Amino acid sequence: MHRLIDRVFRTAFGADPAEPPHDGAILHLDRGRFAFTTDSFVVTPLEFPGGDIGALAAIGTLNDLAMCGAQPLHLSAGFVLEEGLDMALLRRIVASMAAAASAAGVRFVTGDTKVVERGKGDGIYINTAGIGLVPDGVAISPSRVTAGDAVLLSGDIGRHGIAILAVREGLGFEGTIESDLACLVPTVRALIDAGVDLHCLRDPTRGGLASALVEIATAAQVAVEINDAAVAVSEPVRGACALLGLDPWHVANEGRLVAFVPNRMAAQALAVLRAQPGGTQAAIIGRVTTGDTRGLVFARSLGGTRVIDMLSGEQLPRIC
Amino acid sequence: MHRLIDRVFRTAFGADPAEPPHDGAILHLDRGRFAFTTDSFVVTPLEFPGGDIGALAAIGTLNDLAMCGAQPLHLSAGFVLEEGLDMALLRRIVASMAAAASAAGVRFVTGDTKVVERGKGDGIYINTAGIGLVPDGVAISPSRVTAGDAVLLSGDIGRHGIAILAVREGLGFEGTIESDLACLVPTVRALIDAGVDLHCLRDPTRGGLASALVEIATAAQVAVEINDAAVAVSEPVRGACALLGLDPWHVANEGRLVAFVPNRMAAQALAVLRAQPGGTQAAIIGRVTTGDTRGLVFARSLGGTRVIDMLSGEQLPRIC
Numbered sequence: 001m002h003r004l005i006d007r008v009f010r011t012a013f014g015a016d017p018a019e020p021p022h023d024g025a026i027l028h029l030d031r032g033r034f035a036f037t038t039d040s041f042v043v044t045p046l047e048f049p050g051g052d053i054g055a056l057a058a059i060g061t062l063n064d065l066a067m068c069g070a071q072p073l074h075l076s077a078g079f080v081l082e083e084g085l086d087m088a089l090l091r092r093i094v095a096s097m098a099a100a101a102s103a104a105g106v107r108f109v110t111g112d113t114k115v116v117e118r119g120k121g122d123g124i125y126i127n128t129a130g131i132g133l134v135p136d137g138v139a140i141s142p143s144r145v146t147a148g149d150a151v152l153l154s155g156d157i158g159r160h161g162i163a164i165l166a167v168r169e170g171l172g173f174e175g176t177i178e179s180d181l182a183c184l185v186p187t188v189r190a191l192i193d194a195g196v197d198l199h200c201l202r203d204p205t206r207g208g209l210a211s212a213l214v215e216i217a218t219a220a221q222v223a224v225e226i227n228d229a230a231v232a233v234s235e236p237v238r239g240a241c242a243l244l245g246l247d248p249w250h251v252a253n254e255g256r257l258v259a260f261v262p263n264r265m266a267a268q269a270l271a272v273l274r275a276q277p278g279g280t281q282a283a284i285i286g287r288v289t290t291g292d293t294r295g296l297v298f299a300r301s302l303g304g305t306r307v308i309d310m311l312s313g314e315q316l317p318r319i320c
Numbered sequence: 321m322h323r324l325i326d327r328v329f330r331t332a333f334g335a336d337p338a339e340p341p342h343d344g345a346i347l348h349l350d351r352g353r354f355a356f357t358t359d360s361f362v363v364t365p366l367e368f369p370g371g372d373i374g375a376l377a378a379i380g381t382l383n384d385l386a387m388c389g390a391q392p393l394h395l396s397a398g399f400v401l402e403e404g405l406d407m408a409l410l411r412r413i414v415a416s417m418a419a420a421a422s423a424a425g426v427r428f429v430t431g432d433t434k435v436v437e438r439g440k441g442d443g444i445y446i447n448t449a450g451i452g453l454v455p456d457g458v459a460i461s462p463s464r465v466t467a468g469d470a471v472l473l474s475g476d477i478g479r480h481g482i483a484i485l486a487v488r489e490g491l492g493f494e495g496t497i498e499s500d501l502a503c504l505v506p507t508v509r510a511l512i513d514a515g516v517d518l519h520c521l522r523d524p525t526r527g528g529l530a531s532a533l534v535e536i537a538t539a540a541q542v543a544v545e546i547n548d549a550a551v552a553v554s555e556p557v558r559g560a561c562a563l564l565g566l567d568p569w570h571v572a573n574e575g576r577l578v579a580f581v582p583n584r585m586a587a588q589a590l591a592v593l594r595a596q597p598g599g600t601q602a603a604i605i606g607r608v609t610t611g612d613t614r615g616l617v618f619a620r621s622l623g624g625t626r627v628i629d630m631l632s633g634e635q636l637p638r639i640c
Binding site (some may be wrong): 036037038039040041042045074076077078079080110111112113114115116117119120121126127129131136317318319 | 355357358359360361362394396397398399402429430431432433434435436437439440441442445447449451637638640
């Protein structure tokens with residue numbers, strides 16, 4: 001265990017060799033509001049087109065901080081390893097984690113590892129927690145969402161979930177669909193730097209776009225009207241969803257965000273989203289209303305209007 | 321999942337029902353030095369004499385913060401649940417977590433839950449992370465340990481590990497030995513409030529007292545000489561260790577600490593430790609020296625002197 005921590009984790013996470021291992025990290029933080037978040041990752045397979053569990057574990061928590069409007073400061077990592085885990089695989093995963101953190105300008109500053117017997121895990125489970133600083137003037141919460149707000153989506157949906165399923169089920173389109181896994185920290189920072197008043201942000205992960213919108217509509221007690229045609233879904237994802245009987249609105253994403261902003265700032269926010277790497281398909285997808293339909297989400301298309309539900313019952317398991 | 325989070329976790333952890341669920345917790349922290357730590361818990365069985373995985377998960381991270389000298393502020397929790405987990409058991413465990421946090425004056429402010437298929441977990445794995453504030457003037461680090469320091473131990477050793485093993489192996493002394501599981505936050509606070517200059521603290525968990533001392537001796541490049549007779553081991557633990565072929569020095573504790581303090585403050589620190597609940601067996605167990613034996617730990621007794629090694633090879637698995 002000592003060797004594992006020293007040679008794999010401390011090395012990969014850039015621990016100062018002169019700094020003795022300790023039970024926690026001492027952080028020097030300036031005065032301010034902080035975001036604190038945690039996420040566990042059990043995705044299978046551990047490596048998939050467009051990423052691995054390590055990149056996902058880093059980016060998942062970075063994105064949760066970003067959804068709070070926070071600039072990430074520090075990350076922690078907790079590993080549950082199954083006996084017999086291939087060490088080369090572990091090294092690749094830990095390197096992915098470290099690279100993803102580094103790209104966001106932060107480090108894993110504290111961690112822990114446990115080993116469980118063969119058959120009591122599934123290779124590797126990772127928990128990450130993160131602390132971030134919320135800049136002055138930023139107040140992101142469902143409670144700020146109000147009638148008239150524009151709803152923006154930063155790109156096409158459904159790629160993460162379908163990429164995972166394709167590998168897992170050995171489907172033919174495997175490899176043609178890559179996860180959208182991407183760190184949203186620079187995107188949120190760009191929105192804030194541009195002076196966009198972000199009422200609410202959400203990354204549509206488990207449960208997909210539908211669940212993200214319904215959660216916010218419920219919490220804010222507003223109705224959300226989406227223009228179905230404005231929600232980008234790539235042809236391969238649309239095809240795979242048809243084949244699998246899935247609604248792309250329910251499929252997990254790991255590099256997309258939904259933003260609620262005042263309507264007068266919608267065009268400016270869209271310009272910022274489109275200027276981000278991979279942001280060409282960003283769109284204003286709808287608006288917030290109130291009235292009798294509070295708490296509901298509607299998708300309007302030429303064919304009519306459907307009420308969007310959260311995915312109930314069985315969600316796609318082990319997608320993150 | 322939504323119902324599980326709402327009805328079990330948010331309720332147990334005292335989430336404000338008016339506060340909508342969000343991806344992270346926004347914390348208002350004053351200026352200062354912060355400790356940030358994380359730990360994963362995979363103990364089996366999930367309930368054991370003297371505690372359960374929930375109490376352990378809260379107290380384990382609280383104790384890690386305490387070992388940094390930090391006053392805990394906020395906790396996070398990440399759960400990996402195995403399909404088919406008994407919900408009554410989960411409720412008991414979550415209630416234990418919440419109670420342990422509450423007793424230390426803090427709350428779980430953010431969390432996450434994942435479910436894995438039957439046979440890919442073992443009931444429940446918990447990760448906790450914590451943030452704490454390090455008071456001005458407190459500087460706890462192996463690098464401060466120096467020749468002449470006194471070494472104190474806050475109570476008898478070996479009870480946690482033996483309590484777990486006894487249940488697991490169906491041994492006859494099951495029930496007669498309870499885990500020493502206890503939150504060390506009040507103890508550390510009392511030492512700091514008494515003005516004791518804490519050079520280093522360590523809770524001898526996995527690997528026991530031996531590993532804690534060897535780690536510090538190695539990191540600080542000092543020798544540690546322990547008076548074997550001063551290290552309290554209860555008769556039942558001594559008997560169980562003899563039966564199982566274990567050295568009590570290598571058995572895990574979850575409510576004990578080792579403190580390195582200047583010799584002139586040793587008597588005062590001892591008085592503080594003894595005044596704590598369950599602290600009657602606290603003792604000054606040794607001292608720090610330097611010279612040719614840097615990095616080594618010695619246990620001296622009437623029978624002679626032995627060099628203490630970290631437990632190498634197979635540690636007791638799934639003890640925390």
